[in-house]
Amino acid sequence: MxxxxxxxxxxxxxxLTDVLAEGERxxxxxxVSTGQASPENFWYxxxxxxxxxxxxxxxxxxxxxxxxxxxxxxxDHLLLPAGRRHRVERTSPDEPxxxxxxxxxxxxxxxx
Amino acid sequence: MxxxxxxxxxxxxxxLTDVLAEGERxxxxxxVSTGQASPENFWYxxxxxxxxxxxxxxxxxxxxxxxxxxxxxxxDHLLLPAGRRHRVERTSPDEPxxxxxxxxxxxxxxxx
Numbered sequence: 001m002x003x004x005x006x007x008x009x010x011x012x013x014x015x016l017t018d019v020l021a022e023g024e025r026x027x028x029x030x031x032v033s034t035g036q037a038s039p040e041n042f043w044y045x046x047x048x049x050x051x052x053x054x055x056x057x058x059x060x061x062x063x064x065x066x067x068x069x070x071x072x073x074x075x076d077h078l079l080l081p082a083g084r085r086h087r088v089e090r091t092s093p094d095e096p097x098x099x100x101x102x103x104x105x106x107x108x109x110x111x112x
Numbered sequence: 113m114x115x116x117x118x119x120x121x122x123x124x125x126x127x128l129t130d131v132l133a134e135g136e137r138x139x140x141x142x143x144v145s146t147g148q149a150s151p152e153n154f155w156y157x158x159x160x161x162x163x164x165x166x167x168x169x170x171x172x173x174x175x176x177x178x179x180x181x182x183x184x185x186x187x188d189h190l191l192l193p194a195g196r197r198h199r200v201e202r203t204s205p206d207e208p209x210x211x212x213x214x215x216x217x218x219x220x221x222x223x224x
Contacts, residue, residue: 020189021191023138026138026216051133075117100212
């Protein structure tokens with residue numbers, strides 16, 4: 001059995017991504033940041049939906065078109081639909097920030 | 113934005129399940145337990161894989177065929193493949209136990 005908070009690095013040259021589980025068009029990742037942010041003018045634009053929860057540290061996330069960024073504390077979670085452009089403006093420089101991300105295909109729309 | 117630890121109930125008549133996100137054959141749930149355990153001789157036997165992490169409280173999980181149960185503390189996570197029978201032997205009676213569960217289809221086996 002593994003623990004999300006074991007052996008957290010404190011000074012990474014870049015974010016550390018571990019795939020925790022993977023299935024049919026779903027992927028669960030732990031991402032550890034130690035002060036990293038998205039490059040200037042870079043936006044994530046992903047073909048899958050992403051449900052993300054911050055579990056340690058803190059971060060500031062910007063969603064394209066939103067006037068205010070979101071500040072995430074442990075336990076804060078949100079759903080980023082496929083194609084929802086977003087960027088990480090800041091992660092805590094003082095402690096590791098631990099993200100848990102689930103990438104998945106959104107449901108096919110049905111008319112039932 | 114929601115927080116996994118907001119407004120945690122402390123005394124539930126039964127476990128509380130919230131679906132946080134859902135997609136094409138994937139479902140992300142928060143489950144809060146306040147001392148509940150599986151009924152005697154009951155085993156979960158699920159058609160989908162389940163990745164589970166305990167985020168608050170503590171619990172004891174038993175996997176069928178394993179001599180020793182697993183004691184989970186915050187951050188402990190494991191993958192239960194489809195059909196892996198398991199039961200919850202105990203959750204903390206003193207504080208809410210928060211589980212995050214991702215149910216999903218395992219990858220189709222390919223011979224590539």
